[in-house]
Amino acid sequence: MKALVFRGIGEICLEDVKKPSLNDQYDALVKITTSAICGTDLHFIRGTMGPMESGTILGHEAVGVVDEIGKGVRNLRIGDRVVVPSTIACGTCLNCRRANYSQCDKANPNGPDAGTAFYGGPKMTGPFHGCQAEYVLVPFANNNLVKLSDSISDDQAILVSDIFPTAYFAVDMAHVKKGNLAVVLGCGPVGQFAIASCKLRGVSRIFAVDAIPSRLEMAKKQGAECINFNEEDPVEVIKELTNGSLCDIVIDAVGIDAFAPSHGPAAKKVKDNKKQYEQEVSQVAPHVGSHNNEWVPGNAPSYTLKEAVKLAAKCGTVSIVGVYPPGFNVYPIGEAMNKNLKIVMGNCPHRAYIPKLLSLIEDNRINPLTILTQKKPLDNVIEAYNQFDTRKEGWVKVALIT
Numbered sequence: 001m002k003a004l005v006f007r008g009i010g011e012i013c014l015e016d017v018k019k020p021s022l023n024d025q026y027d028a029l030v031k032i033t034t035s036a037i038c039g040t041d042l043h044f045i046r047g048t049m050g051p052m053e054s055g056t057i058l059g060h061e062a063v064g065v066v067d068e069i070g071k072g073v074r075n076l077r078i079g080d081r082v083v084v085p086s087t088i089a090c091g092t093c094l095n096c097r098r099a100n101y102s103q104c105d106k107a108n109p110n111g112p113d114a115g116t117a118f119y120g121g122p123k124m125t126g127p128f129h130g131c132q133a134e135y136v137l138v139p140f141a142n143n144n145l146v147k148l149s150d151s152i153s154d155d156q157a158i159l160v161s162d163i164f165p166t167a168y169f170a171v172d173m174a175h176v177k178k179g180n181l182a183v184v185l186g187c188g189p190v191g192q193f194a195i196a197s198c199k200l201r202g203v204s205r206i207f208a209v210d211a212i213p214s215r216l217e218m219a220k221k222q223g224a225e226c227i228n229f230n231e232e233d234p235v236e237v238i239k240e241l242t243n244g245s246l247c248d249i250v251i252d253a254v255g256i257d258a259f260a261p262s263h264g265p266a267a268k269k270v271k272d273n274k275k276q277y278e279q280e281v282s283q284v285a286p287h288v289g290s291h292n293n294e295w296v297p298g299n300a301p302s303y304t305l306k307e308a309v310k311l312a313a314k315c316g317t318v319s320i321v322g323v324y325p326p327g328f329n330v331y332p333i334g335e336a337m338n339k340n341l342k343i344v345m346g347n348c349p350h351r352a353y354i355p356k357l358l359s360l361i362e363d364n365r366i367n368p369l370t371i372l373t374q375k376k377p378l379d380n381v382i383e384a385y386n387q388f389d390t391r392k393e394g395w396v397k398v399a400l401i402t
Contacts, residue, residue: 003057003133004381006120009047009287010295012058014381020129020137025072028141030082034154035131035378036061037388037398038162039188039255040323041120045389046297047285048256049325050122059132060086060119061161063154064402066145073141082145084131084138085350086162088117091143101349107140115326116347124326132381134402146354149362155375156361158399159193159368165353166321167193170251171201172353173344174319178202181242182249183234183311184224185304187215189397190321191253192371195222198249200366207247209234209307211261214393218371233266235310246313252305255322256284257298270303276330277301284328294389302330309336320345374398 001019004012022029041058043049062084066076076082088108089101096104107117109126120130129137138144148157167190176182180203184194187210198206199222208219209227216226225241227234238246260277261267270277280301301324308318309332318341336343360366373396376384387395 001134002378004059006045006052006056006058007054010045012045012382012385014379017057017133019135022068022070023137024139025070026140026142027070028066028073028076028138028145029068030062030064030084030136030138030145031067032062032064032131032134032136032402034063034158034402035059035133035400036158036161037385037400039190042295042389043255043257043323044121046257046295047287048297049323050124050327052122053127056120056127057129057133058120059130060121061158062131062136063148063157063161064136067135069141075142076145076147081148083148083157083161083354084119084136085144085146085354086119087347087350088119088126088128088139089143089349089351090140096143099349099352101351102347103349132378132400134378143351146351146358148358151362152358155372155399156368159372159397160354160357160361162348162350163189163397164193164357164368165350166190166348167253168197168353168357169348170194170253170319170321171197173346174249174251174317176201176203176249179204180248181205181245181313182251183207183209183238183247184219184251184253185209185308186252186254186322187212187219188253189371191251192218192222192396193368194251194253195219195224196366199223200360203249207238207241211259212391212393215396218396221370229261229264229266231264233264233269234307236265238311246316247311248313248316250308250312250316250318252308252318252320252322254304256301256324256328258300258303259298260300260303270300273300277303280330284325294386301328305330306332309339309341312339312341315340317342317344321348323347372397372399375401378402
C-alpha cells in the first residue's frame with residue numbers, strides 16, 4: 001500500500017509498504033478514505049517532539065471504512081464508516097473509564113507512565129504506524145473507532161478526528177462561560193476551532209493573535225478581534241481594548257514551534273530573550289540540520305507560554321493545547337503565581353468529545369468546513385506538506401484523499 005513514511009528529521013517519503021494485518025483479537029483494519037496533515041505532524045518531522053523511529057508511517061487523523069475486525073471486536077461490522085480518534089486508548093483501565101483516554105494505562109507499549117499513545121508519533125508515543133496511508137491498523141478497535149451516520153461527510157468527519165476535539169478540550173477544561181473575554185494565540189487549525197468553540201460557549205469578546213494574514217482573516221470572519229504580532233504588541237493592544245483588565249481565558253494553540261515577532265513593537269520587547277530562545281531551540285531540536293529553509297523549528301519555544309501569562313487577567317485561566325515535549329521545562333511560574341492564574345493543559349482525550357461534536361455538526365450549530373482549505377490526493381502529499389510547513393498563505397487545514 002502507499003504510505004507517507006518518516007525517514008529522518010526533515011526527510012519524508014511516499015513509499016509502497018506492506019499492508020498491515022491484524023495482530024490481536026481487538027484489532028481492526030480500516031481502509032482510509034480521507035486523512036489530513038496536522039501541525040503536530042510538522043513538530044515530529046522538524047524533530048522538536050523527541051526521537052522518531054525511521055520507517056514510521058505518519059499521520060494521526062483518518063476517516064474510512066472497516067475492512068477487517070478481530071473476533072473480540074463486537075460493536076463494529078465490516079463496511080462501517082468510521083472516524084479514528086487520534087489518541088489510542090484501551091477503553092477499560094481506570095483512566096479510560098473516567099474518559100481520560102489520552103492517559104490510558106495500557107495502550108502505550110512503553111508502559112503506564114509513558115503518557116499518551118498516538119498514531120504516527122515519536123517513540124515515546126508507541127510508536128504506532130499512522131494514518132497517511134491506504135490502510136491503518138487500529139488497536140482496541142471497540143473503543144478507538146466511532147461510527148459515522150450518513151449525514152456526516154468525510155470532509156466533516158476528518159475535522160473531528162483531532163483538531164476540533166483538541167480545541168473544544170482547551171475550552172472545556174478552561175471552563176469558558178458566557179460573558180468571558182478570551183484570546184486565542186495561534187490561528188492555525190486548532191486555533192480556528194478554539195475560536196469557534198469559544199463562540200459556542202458564549203464569550204462576550206474574543207481576540208486572536210497570529211502573524212499570517214490569511215489566518216487572521218479567517219479568524220476575523222468568525223468574529224474575532226485580530227492582532228498581527230509583527231505589527232502590534234498583543235499585550236499592549238489587548239490592555240487598551242479591555243481597559244487594562246486583560247483576558248479571563250487565554251488559549252495556547254501554538255506549542256513548541258513558536259516564532260517570536262520579527263519586527264514591530266513586540267519584537268523590541270523580546271530582543272533581550274534571544275539567547276535564551278537559542279538555548280531552548282538547541283535543547284528541543286539538537287539534531288536539526290539544513291533542509292533548504294524547510295522543516296525549520298520555531299525560533300522561540302517558550303514565547304507563547306510567556307505571552308499567555310502576560311495576557312491573562314488576574315485570577316484568569318491559561319489553557320495549553322499547543323504541544324510541548326516532556327523534556328521542555330521553561331515556564332514563567334513566578335509571574336503566573338503572582339497573578340493567581342489557573343493553568344490547565346494536556347493531550348486531548350479525543351474519544352470523549354467526538355460524539356458530542358458530531359452532534360453539533362448534525363444540528364447545524366457549527367460548520368467545520370470553513371476551516372478546511374485544501375483537499376489533495378495522497379499522491380501529492382509531499383507537495384502538500386511543503387506548502388503547509390512553510391505556512392503558505394491560505395493553507396490552514398489540508399485533507400488527503402486516498
